[in-house]
Amino acid sequence: MAEKFDVLLRNGTLVDPKNGIEAxxxxxxxxxxxxxxxxxxEGSAEREHDLTGxxxxxxxxxxxVHISRWVGGKEGHKMMAKAGVTTALDMAGPIEGVVELAGSHGAGLNIASINYVRPGHTVDTANPLEDELKDVLAKSQRAGAIGLKILGGHFPLTKDASARVMKVCADTGAYVAFHAGTLxxxxxxxxxxxxxxxxxEGRPLHMPHVNSYCRNEGVMGGEEVMDKLAEHPHIWSESYLAPFNGTSALCxxxxxxxxxTKRGVALGGFEPTQAGMEESILGGWTHIHAVVDGEIVLATGQEGYDFWKSVEMQTGCSFMVNPPEPRMHLVTKKKKDGSFFIDCLATDGGGIPRNDIVQRGLPLVRMTALTISEFVxxxxxxxxxxxxxxxxxxxxVxxxxxxxxxxxxxxxxxxAYSNGKRIMENGVVFPMPSRFxxxxxxxxxxxxxxxxxxxxxxxxxxPARG
Ligand SMILES: [Zn+2]
Known part of the structure; x- marks a missing residue:
């Protein structure tokens, strides 16, 4: 008797580098x-797809990614599923909102989250001591997080406190990422x-969006940061391909x-104040994250300004600050042994409208800057x-x-299928709770x-390597 399956994917070209298959x-x-x-x-299934070609x-x-109450938690799941993403790591929290919205606004993805260490929010000052950090970690884990995020680029801690966060996480095996930058x-x-x-100090660390550290230095800055990472094999890294950053529009x-945000506004030639921010939106420089048909898009000029006002500035914004050369260079450059300097292609997307691993990554395959197997x-x-x-x-199997x-x-x-469930087909997303x-x-x-x-x-x- 022929076997009956839940789903059969027929005639596609499987690209599975872990198992050495491209056939x-x-x-x-x-x-x-x-x-x-x-x-x-042989056999049949409840649902079959012919994937010839x-x-x-x-x-x-x-x-x-970012899918919190502040940054796209309601819209991000749909946006990611549409972009073919099945698993994502939220890179800041706040964890409570990430968990709640992954349940209520999910699209069936697998979601993990790390919670932010931010003065005035999760810690009292910019120089929290070890006991306070242990408390933040324990609280974050009970709320569902797997670890902590240091927000150096936005809300810096002291050097010593930044090092303490990594130590506290390493001591208990918690995940930790560091948007570089200190007071x-x-x-x-x-x-x-x-x-x-x-x-x-040799402890495990996730170094996010490496491209953002060499915005102003072009390809040469990219060389510098890649050499630095090569000296620190305990650090795992990712970079993204989008031309714009993403930050908070709240004043x-x-x-x-x-x-x-202050730096972004100033870069466009505007005063780094709320008044300057208003001018920069109306002037087409600052792009506001506006919600249109349940998805977040970039809006500037009057449209962006009106949305920003309508939500009392409680949204994100982006600036076109990423030059093309380091973005592509960081994604494609390999070491002598054939491994990549930057481990992963990520997006810093989710609720920020740049879920572009496929959209901007596959063109690199077409340009033979990456093989399809390297892309996977x-x-x-x-x-x-x-x-x-x-x-x-x-x-x-x-x-x-x-x-x-x-x-x-x-x-x-x-x-896209996640845990055997169809979460997206031809741009249509099927809402269902996430798996956390x-x-x-x-x-x-x-x-x-x-x-x-x-x-x-x-x-x-x-995991340790090197
Ligand atoms: Zn981010």
Missing amino acids: QRDIAISGGKVVMVAETI KVVMPGIIDTH ETPPPAPATMAEACELA SNGVPESNA MKSSWTPAVMLGLRDKGHLA GADADVTVLDMEKLEPVL ITTSEGVAAVKAAGMEALVLEPGTWL
């Missing part, structure tokens, strides 16, 4: 897992990243709250290793049925938000 394969899915991979699979890859894992060494400059590398006491390595397999997700990032299907003519994702990646400490909070938990042991992520 036509059928894939059978049942119970949320890959149950068979073969040239031809399409590339089938393990689901895209974006290691840097003593403000961004933007490769020097901030060099300092962050030293402050880690208080007449000035933008975030230092990154940087956007799925390596991110899975970095996040400690052993059943993701590849499609061997027994792996989670997270799949992204690519149309190589249109350079678009056309189908957490530690045993966070399970209760995740369940209370109506989600299944994917429980990881602390320390399985950011």
Whole structure:
């Protein structure tokens, strides 16, 4: 008797670098897992897709997104699913909102989150001591987070406190990322990243959006930061391809709250104040994150200004600050041994409208700046290793049925499955609760938000190497 599966993906070109496959394969899915991979699979399924001419890859894992109450938590899930993403790491929290919205506004993705260390919000001052940081970490974990984020570029801590955050996380195997920059060494400059590398003192660390540390130095800045990372193999890194950054548009006491926003406004030739911000929006320089049809888009001029006012400035904004050369250079440059200087291709997207791993990554494949296998390595397999997700990032029998299907003519994702569930087909997204990646400490909070938990042991992520 022929076997009956939940889903059959037929005739696609499977690209699975972990298992050394780049060939036509059928894939059978049942119970949320890959149950068979073969040239031809007999039998039938509840749903079958003929993927002739399409590339089938393990689901895209974006290691840097924002889906909080402040930044796109309501819209980001739909935006990511549409972009073919099946797993994402929220890179700042606040964790409570990330968990709640992943339950209520999910699109079936696997979501993890790290919570921010911010003076006046989660810590009292810019120089928190070890006991206070341990408390923040424990609280964050109980709320569902897997670790902490240091927001140096926006809300810097002292050098010593930044180092303490990394120590406290390393001591318990918690995840930690550091947007480089301290009170003593403000961004933007490769020097901030060099300092962050030293402050880690050989401990595990996720270095986010490496491209942002060499905005003003072009390709040469890229060389400098890549050499620095090569000296620190304990640090895992990602960079993104979009031309614009993303920050907060909120002002208080007449000035933008975030230092990154102040710098962005000033870069356009405007005063780094609320008045300057208004002028810069109306003048077409500052792009406001506006909600249109349940998705966030960039809006400037009167449209951007009106939206910004209508939400009382409680939204994000972007500046066109990323020159093209370092962005492409950082994604493609390899070491002598063939490995990449920057581990993962990420987006810093989610609720920021740049979920462009496929949209801007596949053109690099067409230009033969990356092979398709390297693209999959940087956007799925390596991110899975970095996040400690052993059943993701590849499609061997027994792996989670997270799949992204690519149309190589249109350079678009056309189908995505997460844990065996169809979350997107031809741009249509199917709303359902997320699955939340957490530690045993966070399970209760995740369940209370109506989600299944994917429980990881602390320390399985950011594995040691080198
Ligand atoms: Zn970010």
